[in-house]
Amino acid sequence: MSEVKIIIDGKEVHVAKGxxxxxxxxxxxxxxxxxxxxxLHDTKMVNxxxxxxxxxxEVEGRRNLAPSCATPVVEGMVVKTNTIRVxxxxxxxxxxxxxxxxxxxxxxxxxxxxxxxxxTELCGLRGDSISGTAMSTYKKDITPSLIRxxxxxxxxxxxxxxxxxxQEVGALSGINRGFNAVxxxxxxxxxxxxxxxHCGQCVAVCPTGALTEMNHTWKVVEALADPTKxxxxxxxxxxxxxxxxxxxxxxxxxxxxxxxxALKAIGFDHVFDTDFTADLTILEEGTELLERLENFxxxxxxxxxxxxxxxxxxxxxxxxxxxxELIDIPxxxxxxxxxxxxxxxxxxxxxxxxxxxxxxVVSVMPCLAKKFExxxxxxxxxxNPDVDLVMSTRExxxxxKQMNIDMEELEESEFDNPLGMSTGAGVIFGTTGxxxxxxxxxxxxxxxxxxxxxxxxxxxxxxxGVRVASVAMDDVVLNIGIAHGLGNAKALLTEIxxxxxxxxxxxxxxxxxxxxxxxxxxxxxHGDSSILMKRQAxxxxxxxxxxxxxxxxNPAIAEIYEKFLGKPLSEKAHHLxxxxxxxxxxA
Amino acid sequence: MAAIIQQKExxxxxxxQYIDSLPDTKGELIRVLHKAQGIFGFLPEEVQRFIAxxxxxxxxxxxxxxxFYSFFTMEPKGExxxxxxxxxxxxxxxxxxxxxxxKKETGAEVGKTTPNGKFSITGLRCIGACxxxxxxTIGEKVYGRVTPEQVKDIIAQYK
Numbered sequence: 244m245s246e247v248k249i250i251i252d253g254k255e256v257h258v259a260k261g262x263x264x265x266x267x268x269x270x271x272x273x274x275x276x277x278x279x280x281x282x283l284h285d286t287k288m289v290n291x292x293x294x295x296x297x298x299x300x301e302v303e304g305r306r307n308l309a310p311s312c313a314t315p316v317v318e319g320m321v322v323k324t325n326t327i328r329v330x331x332x333x334x335x336x337x338x339x340x341x342x343x344x345x346x347x348x349x350x351x352x353x354x355x356x357x358x359x360x361x362x363t364e365l366c367g368l369r370g371d372s373i374s375g376t377a378m379s380t381y382k383k384d385i386t387p388s389l390i391r392x393x394x395x396x397x398x399x400x401x402x403x404x405x406x407x408x409x410q411e412v413g414a415l416s417g418i419n420r421g422f423n424a425v426x427x428x429x430x431x432x433x434x435x436x437x438x439x440x441h442c443g444q445c446v447a448v449c450p451t452g453a454l455t456e457m458n459h460t461w462k463v464v465e466a467l468a469d470p471t472k473x474x475x476x477x478x479x480x481x482x483x484x485x486x487x488x489x490x491x492x493x494x495x496x497x498x499x500x501x502x503x504x505a506l507k508a509i510g511f512d513h514v515f516d517t518d519f520t521a522d523l524t525i526l527e528e529g530t531e532l533l534e535r536l537e538n539f540x541x542x543x544x545x546x547x548x549x550x551x552x553x554x555x556x557x558x559x560x561x562x563x564x565x566x567x568e569l570i571d572i573p574x575x576x577x578x579x580x581x582x583x584x585x586x587x588x589x590x591x592x593x594x595x596x597x598x599x600x601x602x603x604v605v606s607v608m609p610c611l612a613k614k615f616e617x618x619x620x621x622x623x624x625x626x627n628p629d630v631d632l633v634m635s636t637r638e639x640x641x642x643x644k645q646m647n648i649d650m651e652e653l654e655e656s657e658f659d660n661p662l663g664m665s666t667g668a669g670v671i672f673g674t675t676g677x678x679x680x681x682x683x684x685x686x687x688x689x690x691x692x693x694x695x696x697x698x699x700x701x702x703x704x705x706x707x708g709v710r711v712a713s714v715a716m717d718d719v720v721l722n723i724g725i726a727h728g729l730g731n732a733k734a735l736l737t738e739i740x741x742x743x744x745x746x747x748x749x750x751x752x753x754x755x756x757x758x759x760x761x762x763x764x765x766x767x768x769h770g771d772s773s774i775l776m777k778r779q780a781x782x783x784x785x786x787x788x789x790x791x792x793x794x795x796x797n798p799a800i801a802e803i804y805e806k807f808l809g810k811p812l813s814e815k816a817h818h819l820x821x822x823x824x825x826x827x828x829x830a
Numbered sequence: 831m832a833a834i835i836q837q838k839e840x841x842x843x844x845x846x847q848y849i850d851s852l853p854d855t856k857g858e859l860i861r862v863l864h865k866a867q868g869i870f871g872f873l874p875e876e877v878q879r880f881i882a883x884x885x886x887x888x889x890x891x892x893x894x895x896x897x898f899y900s901f902f903t904m905e906p907k908g909e910x911x912x913x914x915x916x917x918x919x920x921x922x923x924x925x926x927x928x929x930x931x932x933k934k935e936t937g938a939e940v941g942k943t944t945p946n947g948k949f950s951i952t953g954l955r956c957i958g959a960c961x962x963x964x965x966x967t968i969g970e971k972v973y974g975r976v977t978p979e980q981v982k983d984i985i986a987q988y989k
Binding site: 407412413414415416417418419420427428429430437438830 | 894
């Protein structure tokens, strides 16, 4: 690719043709502030709306100021990023944005994480220099997973780009015009009535408090303070490799032991691990895979291949609303969160000798769709949900701080038993490729009755949006498809629906870019996608450090089958650990 | 009733045929919406959902376009549709007062239709007849240099 030479603030820089002025500036350490712009390189998300005009620069020979995020470099260009004209324009842009923004910064859910606030601070905005009576207002929309407060929207369109271009869900669009312009749903329906999958990636990229999660922190505090309740907690695999970021640790720090200590200090009666039910999922889903493989090979009646993983609740929502043709293909296994809730409120409640109503199951998830999943009526018994409350990784960090706990000073401790014992296979559920690798580790050994020559399936790992690899299991070769990000999943699923030319037998889908490590409940990445890679590396490190790395070798899993469930896919297992899907026709 | 349902089905069929006749639906959303409004008179949710499905775009996107352009309407127009100019020339010559009278006499609001479907009022920005300001039209008929006092009699002719 040919290079272009330009001069920015007196410094010469060589960049590839087609780069933007913003890219070029970054290369020589000129940090032009941005607001609407977002470039998540590794997930191919680029929001280039050029709508906010915060990043304007002066270009010699050009009459007006140029938005650096959307201005391509041209040979010999001379750019100035810090003239008084630029600084004044930027300040005016911010003043105008702030003039139409609620002044609720002290009590806003995004306080401290708000990119608009960071910018006003950076540019030294003081007082209300522009004020008027005209304020754009819009109804609040509250779903089980997220809250839309569009009064705080700056119309950057990141959510729209994420929803339509990356996830390809199509729940959002800019509507109306002028002061009434807003990002909303079709016919301004509540999000819960649209094709929204609750993946929450819009929340993950929103620069302000316009999109935030439905917060359950205080409900958890209330449950803990209720002497009649036994409160237990489960933590998802991806939480332990991201929580540390909220306490100033490097991305990719593994804080499992300290997290467990913090949860005990908060006052949970038992601290358990979703990794345990991830292992249980493998036994159920892996057995289902083998059963369907036999049907496939012998041309028998009944469910056949391909099989799709069903751990990701946003993915399930996507299939239910937009892939009706494939509704019979996903595994019927519930997600690890829901298997945990189900087992906790039966097996564990019995063990404690208490009623299910007196047991409160709290989850800590990297995900916002999990909040929606927990609210699905099929996951409740007589109105009592299997999982009562779902906190995001961010909410847990807030709760730890509110409880006056110093993470740094905590000793490490271990999960409680029996629902806290897990394997390396359970933990890799947290990254793209992990669920299917865990399933293959077990399916291989169960089918061939031989130990795996090598536990690590490098061919299933990586960060490409769609990956296809083959795994030999003695006489059969299983073709495995992996997609992360719903847009990539849509592409792979369309291929399978339209004839399956690559003969794919099993598919793993995770709705969020990177898998659960990039979930919408994780600490904000603020556009730095290298953070996701570091979390992924940490997940594989945790797996490596585990003494047991195959789900079927987990002794606590063997015990629960022996004492309670019988065997995988037994009637009891079907009743407690499986589900069914419904087609939904939504706008 | 059966006749109305059949009529509606025919309208959807006409729209479907039109969309199918396009060599490529990409980039043709506005054209299709124009056609649909021509057929149905307005663009209700049902029609927008149909277009989205047919053209393989999200319903949110279709609604985004419909809500952006003032030409598109999701409200059925009244039997008597009054278009009043609220452009600068008409405005300074008292269009606001005319509008108040129109609303009073018809019971309709700007952009809305009366519940009985009789009257609707559309606010426009300049119809290119500034010499006649203030001006409104009913169907093909143009009423120029109107005074608030005349409105009652004009509307009475349509009641």
